[in-house]
Amino acid sequence: MRRISGFALVSLSLKKTRLIARLKGFEKLAVALSGGVDSALLLAVAHEVIGDGLIAVTAGSPIHPQQELNDAKKIAGMLGITHLVLDSDEMTQPGFLSNTPERCYVCKKHVFSGMLTLIRKTGIRHLAHGANADDVGDYRPGLKAARELGVVAPLxxxxxxxPEIRQLARQRGLPVWDKPAMACIATRFPYGTPIVLEKVVQVRDAEQVLAEAGFSGCRVRHHGALARIEVSLEDLPVLIADPMRSRIALRLRQIGFLHICADLEGYVTGSMNRALTPGAKD
Incomplete structure (x- = not known):
């Protein structure tokens, strides 16, 4: 460990050692596998440490793009790990559908509870998820739900x-090492806007249009009749130049949006959280 300006910089090697030591505390473990890079790395390292005592479990739901489930299946299959899929059924939960600032807490409490029930039928008591050190800074009530249920976060x-997780995943040859982060589709709606399946499908289809056009890690925020598109600042000139602009606008109009705009700030993680007052984040 070395120090710069009074701050200790923990080496990546030491962090890997910490991760392995944390995982050695479990004889059996289930990893909540989302299809993203964080849980994929966690699963790969846990497999080396725990071996046959490890399984993966993924929530299948309309609020997650189908590609997420496909990637999760691919990763578990590549590593030779038993993979369970839970019908998480968030769209039946009133506390989720009302879309208050506690939506993520309600959702994670429901999903993790379902996962724990499922894995305990196989004789496994402990569940881990892929939260990492960067998740501490933003408003993430789902972390509170995980802690309350005893779901661990080894990363x-x-x-x-x-960035360190991506580096380790690349070294291991995990195909999702550079996959953009993909939050659940519920994050595309302003707090207080009820979440209904029809609107979820609109967002899913709109983001698929952008993905097929070559935009990676984009978001379509749903503001009623208005679709607010967030892409990287590098991609913004491409999005607003014809013929791309007119083609995207037409496709989103066909999906059901009356107005389509591009956000001049580009893609901003957690941009919907700006509407929260300090008290709502407590």
């Missing part, structure tokens, strides 16, 4: 950041 415990 966070090891203080691994997203």
């Amino acid at each position: 966070m415990d090891a203080e691994l950041t997203k």
